[in-house]
Amino acid sequence: MARSTVGSRTLNDLPAEGPQLQRRTAKSRVDEWMEVDFKFGGSRIKRKALALVLLGIPGLAPLFFMTPALFTLNSSTFSVSVDDTLGTGAEICLFLCLLVSPMVTITGQHWFVPLRRWYGIMMGCCAIGDATAASITDNFAGGVFGRLAGHVFELMGFFMVMLVLPLLATGNPWAQRKLGKYWKRLHRLIYVIWGLLAAHLMFLEGFGFQSGSDGSGFAGDGDPVFHQRFYQYSVCSLFLLLLRLPPVKRWIAARQKEGRNWLVYVTIAPIFALFVFGFIFVINEEIFKGMDSFTEHPSAE
């Protein structure tokens, strides 16, 4: 094995806790700024708390979009658009949950880490809501199980929901304490869910896009490629996956240590741009279908 060296020093010359731990414990200036209180009404609130609330609110949007149909028991809206509204909502929440670690790697900031748990919980709620509504209102034959797992893409979705249940049940500090080292292993199931989402969309949409009146990705606005859900998933996942690879994380850490953060940003910019490009269309889908669901005029496009 080749000996690792940093500049003229070997890794053995570094402090006992290692560079990773040093970096983890060191607070960035933004983290420190976020810890400061400010006065709001009669009480003092941390800037971080306000920022987390504002960044967390969008996680409620998919469930909010479905509330009118739930209160009025509008089976038509549920039947037509719950898959799109809550399904796409779960996808958005999963991506935002998975986005936290790469953002920590790039920025070195930690103040937004609680959003990972929040978006994980909202992803679970959306996925369970989607499956529940589909089991009641979908048109597929075979009773409840047929409606949940009668097609391969549905089966993938069903597996995802089954896997999300233990994560949702143990997504709290008490379970984290009780499970100890097993908690992290259990919660790595999120990566299985991420993979199953690929299979779910692959079987739902296929690899092609709409041509004429056939194929995936509604071409009403002339952009079927951008509306193909599997493509959206793929371009978003490239960023989320690459920034999780240990060699890439090491490379980024080394550049940051050299004080060449600009190189990290320049290299990552196209990958992040691609993520944003794909994610915008996922959000567009959610807003478009969500508003239709909210006004109880569901769109089946």
Place this chain on the structure above:
Amino acid sequence: MTQTYLPGARGQLTSGGVIIAAGSILAAILVLLGLVYAAGTGARHQAALAAAGCEPGLSPSGLQCTTVQMLTSQYMAVATPVTQQLAADVAGYNASEMHSVAAARAALTAEVVSENSLDTGLAAITFPPAMTSVASALMRDDVALAKLTAEQARSTSLTRMRSFNRRVQAASATVQAEMKLIHKDL
């Protein structure tokens, strides 16, 4: 470990560097392709509208022309769940019309809700001029059917309730025939 850092060789190629550089180049190409593709959106949109029999120049500014495909989608989104619900409600009524006033009334009340939701859903769709008359007739007859069903639901005895059956069936047949006409036009 393949990663090495040598003095004076900052930023040399490592496996991580190669991966991120390859990913970055791929992403840059895809973003460029996406932008090139996006530049043709307007032309593709107009071609799609023209192919669907919708003249782009006649669309009001800011409003998209409703293509046949979009109209079909909107109509099916309204009609499919209502038809399914009505079938279940009618089966519920048929099962109870001989022995339970309460159950039959509940089924009829559910029918009224479904019929009203069909009317509400259809009213939200903008039908092209060629289909307006059939759509209006459908909505009018559906409202009449809902009124008749509501009247039937108010019956205090099963005999009185069953006396409506023939009229309701006739009204229902009219609605179904008009729905078939719209299906055909779409």
